[in-house]
Amino acid sequence: MVSVRAKEGIDDAEEAGIESEMKQLLCSIPGGKRKIHFLEANFVNDIWSKLPKGVASKMSRSVVSLASFNGVAKFFACTGIFIKCNACSATILTSASLVRVSGDANRIDDNLRIEVCLPNQFRVVGILNRYNLHYNVALVDIMGYWGPREIKISRHLVTSCKRVIAVGRLFTYHSIMAAKGKLLIGKRSKLDCKELCVSTCKITKAGIGGPLIDTGGNFLGMNFYHEEETPFLPRDVIHRLLLNLNKGWTRAGDTIVEGDEKRWLLAGTCWSHGNADTIAEGGVNKYSFLHLFILSSIHRLFFLKSFHLFVYFLFTHDRWPLPEPCVLPADIPEPTTLDFY
Known part of the structure; x- marks a missing residue:
């Protein structure tokens, strides 16, 4: 028998070479050139465990992660927030990078399937309702x-707090994370949108579409990603944009859209999507309501079946324990200062 013994000592150069070869191996796909970006990286300086309980409780129930798939292949993953909730449905604000054709500012990919990872770690199907590619919002x-x-998004918010927190959530690992920073008042973003603001929060691409909040948990804007900064779309711009999208306009009015200078792509993205038809930069998914109706019917059938099973076990099993009711904790008063600064 021949025994093979691994080399005990590996210098830094060899280790770097092996790591480089492994990355090339993982990122090479037969049948075409395509680069895979590891979107689901945690924030480097994650301070989630240091947040006040009130802020953490609020954000943990408001922030979700989303991913788009073409078949079983994941194309994009990012963060989103609940902005509207009804009896059995909800609307999530996120980045249009989730569905846009990479390298093309004017198209979305209709072949992508959206999945949403909820705070309870369950995954559900998401339906693209409305979007605006000028502002990269969906x-x-x-x-x-x-x-x-x-999350309530009103037009005006009176705050003098310059210390801010960026929040994101990972799709695969379900973990929520936060990064602290400061507002850079008056600084213009390097992305081609004059209404973008900038903070010093250090996030990863997993935080795209996530909320930027103040120390009291108030929503200030939606984060995007750049290698050298963290730009965000302010809440007043989002408020105007949502009003126009809710009216069903294919283009946002009130100077929200003013030419190509407000289109920007995700920095450093190199995905190659499949062919997609051209779609207006601000539009409505015409199949949303049909899909939602089908999904709603499936959920109703599942609920009825579960209810029948519940009644059966209730009356046929004397010692079958009933689950404890789930009671959500009441809101804790949110402090105005944070102890980690």
């Missing part, structure tokens, strides 16, 4: 979730 609807906490 609205995704889900059905059958009764526990979200929506």
Whole structure:
């Protein structure tokens, strides 16, 4: 028998070479050139465990992760927040990078399937409702979730706090994360949108579409990604944009859209999507309501079946224990200062 013994000592150069070869092996796909970006990286300086309980409780129920798939292949993963909740449906605000054709600012890929990982770690199907590619904003609807906490997005917010927190959530690992920073007042983003603001929060691409909040948990804007900064779309711009999208306009009015200078792509993205038809930069998914109706019917059937099983076990099993009711904790007063600064 021949025994093979691994080399005990490996210098830094060899280790770097092996790591480089492994990355090339993982990123090479037969049948075409395509680069895979490891989107689901945690924030380097994650301070989630240091947040006040009130802020953490609010964000943990409001922030979700989303991913788009073509078949079984994952194309994109990012963060989103609940902005509207009904009896058995909810709307999520996120980045349009989730569905846009990479390298093309004017098209979305209709072949992609959206999945949403909820705070309870369950995954549901998401339906693209409305979007605006000028501002890289999308609205995704889900059905059958009764526990979200929506974020109120009003036009004006009076705050003098310059310390801010960026929040994101990983799709695969379900973990929520946060990064602290400060507002850079007056600084213009390097992305081609004059209404983008900038903070010093260090996030990863997994935080795209996630909320930027102040120390009290108030929503300030939606984060995007750049290698050298963290740009975000302010809440007042989002508020105007949502009003126009809710009116069903294919283009946002009130100077929201003013030419190509407001289109920007995700920095450093190199995905190659399949062919897609050209779609207006701000539009409505015409199949949303049909899909939601089908999903709603499936959920109703599942609920009825579960209810019948419940009644059966209740009357046929004397010692079958009933589950404890799930009571959500009441809101804890949110402090105005954070102890980690």
